[in-house]
Amino acid sequence: MSASLAKPRVAKLALAHRPTPIERYPALDALVGTEVWIKRDDATGGADAGNKIRKLEYLMAGAQQARAQVVITCGAVQSNHARATAIAARRLGMQPELFLREEADAGPRRVEGNLLLDTLLGAELTFIDRAAYGRRDALMAERAQRHADAGRRAFVIPEGGSNGLGALGYWDAMAETRAQLDAAAGELPDRFDAVLHACGSGGTAAGAVLGAGACEIASEVIAVAVCDDRAYFEARITSILTDAEGYFSAPPPRAALRVLDAYKGPAYGVPSSEQISFIRETARRTGLLLDPVYSGKALFALAQLPDKPARVLFIHTGGLPGLLAEHARFTHDA
Ligand SMILES: *Cc1c(COP(=O)(O)O)cnc(C)c1O
DSSP: OGGGOOOOOSOOOOOSOOSOOEEEOHHHHHHHTSEEEEEOGGGSSSTTOSTHHHHHHHHHHHHHHTTOSEEEEEEETTOHHHHHHHHHHHHTTOEEEEEEEOOTTOOSOOOOHHHHHHHHTTOEEEEEOHHHHTTHHHHHHHHHHHHHHTTOOEEEOOGGGOSHHHHHHHHHHHHHHHHHHHHTBTTBOSOOSEEEEEESSSHHHHHHHHHHHHTTSOSEEEEEESSSOHHHHHHHHHHHHHHHHTTSSSOOOOOEEEEEOSOOOSBTTBOOHHHHHHHHHHHHHHOOOOOTTTHHHHHHHHHHOSSOOSEEEEEOOOOHHHHTTOHHHHSSOO
């Protein structure tokens, strides 16, 4: 069936290591309470690994077509997206500029994790508070205009790389999965009951809904919100989906979308003590490392879910650099 799949009609760069493996961690099934297969998108690259590089293959192709000299994006201080964008920009000879949200109660700024990599890359960093971050799109547009006034071409990428163009990266990941399942007859399932992943800005979910449906990976995508709520993400993901469908000559069939918003923990970037214990247990029993902002909360949600799908494809979306900035949460042994 893959041969007949409609492909998006738009330029794309080759930045990611692919295909990422689909792996079993048998000890994980007992921890989570169902059959889990892992799409290792934490292994899409080296320091640039994670889900954002798949979106950047499309977004940075757009930046190149615009002959951009500067790439502007935004995120939290420990944003994986901002770091991956900074790496891709340097790789392609562009200057990265990042608007980074700092929490008021964060204490002294620590140059570690993603922020260490941003700094090493010489990205221009503008730290803003939560209120200013609410105006991020206007701030980035103003910055781009200032470059234009000075005769420089700047390209703006929205939070998380989550627009229709970026979401195509997850349509791709599902098409890649289909090819893996077809090639490994007998060793991998032919399909799953659900695809599950952490959801922060909606682009991964939108692309997965399109790709999982069109490529018959699963009939349902479960997006585990790490911020905001279900109503917000349903509207956001629907809008990205409509945008993404515009890149196809005929819109591919969608999988069903289920947004879970009961597993965010205390706040964005703040795990509960149960989530920290789950991440620690998973590391010790299986060797699988999850981060406390995204992948740890997503797999924890599956472990807690009352009506678990029988066979799940969990997309490990990365986040290791963020984990390495969280020593304070993990130094106390439990
Ligand atoms: C950004 C990110 C996500 C969420 O993806 P969205 O497309 O923004 O919803 C999940 N996991 C990790 C590690 C991320 O960096």
